[in-house]
């Protein structure tokens with residue numbers, strides 16, 4: 001199956017080129033050129049009035065449309081994958097919550113099954129699992145249930161890593177066993193994020209020295225930057241190698257703080273995420289977050305105690321928000337929404353760029369940066385209404 005996209009504007013890694021054609025063959029990008037005859041059997045997509053960029057990659061997404069990763073059902077992941085694709089996402093990591101061991105295990109196994117099952121053309125690809133908790137600090141719980149937080153035991157987490165689908169785990173470095181977990185995770189090729197943590201600057205630096213490479217939802221649920229104790233946030237900002245996940249909904253983080261992070265880390269180290277929960281896409285109302293009740297008002301999800309409970313953000317809105325907050329170019333925003341998150345979890349050898357040899361994962365936006373079409377692995381669904 002061959003596709004040619006006629007691009008008005010084409011976002012390459014560090015620049016935008018105009019009037020280019022992209023050739024896709026068998027799900028892979030084969031060529032990019034100013035002049036190229038479309039093969040006779042190719043489908044031509046007219047995007048001459050549009051901006052064509054790498055599909056968004058969300059490495060931190062719990063749920064959408066009433067479905068949650070912790071449901072541990074194929075239907076839940078499909079619902080999420082379909083909703084995310086409609087918002088320009090071509091790949092994501094279904095993200096688990098702090099819970100009983102068996103529940104986390106069931107969710108990881110469900111992700112594994114989904115990855116080896118055929119996927120519908122209008123769904124984003126599942127790229128692996130993100131395990132958020134349970135080895136985190138109750139002092140920085142956010143919306144994660146405190147009663148299931150515990151110390152890191154290899155007898156518990158090793159079987160998770162052995163399934164081969166965990167791409168990322170969020171831990172608090174100060175929890176017993178966490179540094180050992182980081183070393184084990186690296187042996188399995190699992191990236192480690194520091195998050196839900198009260199770590200001091202020194203404790204966070206020790207985690208990064210042991211192999212952790214990123215921070216989960218930077219600013220949220222971590223010790224802030226104090227000038228005499230720079231905390232986990234100070235360590236994230238000062239360490240050039242560290243990626244910073246960022247919820248760009250203008251609620252979890254003030255746009256000015258988003259800009260501060262961008263100025264500090266640059267587009268190659270900020271990874272835009274949604275942290276979307278199951279109410280995403282459903283409007284305001286009352287929802288469940290595991291055993292907890294969540295109220296969504298004006299798109300803001302809170303527990304009954306007032307704590308923010310994940311977001312209802314979509315990646316296309318996040319893309320617009322990061323541009324508005326920082327004044328960055330669409331090419332830089334694209335890096336923060338695709339290439340940087342892909343690199344943060346070791347998938348950048350075939351994801352996150354429009355370049356020959358890369359997977360044909362592409363989002364097409366109109367001039368107001370709304371999604372027109374999403375192409376996942378060279379497949380796309382015509383919008384029906």
Ligand SMILES: [Zn+2]
Nearest residue numbers: 132142217221
């Ligand atoms: Zn979280």
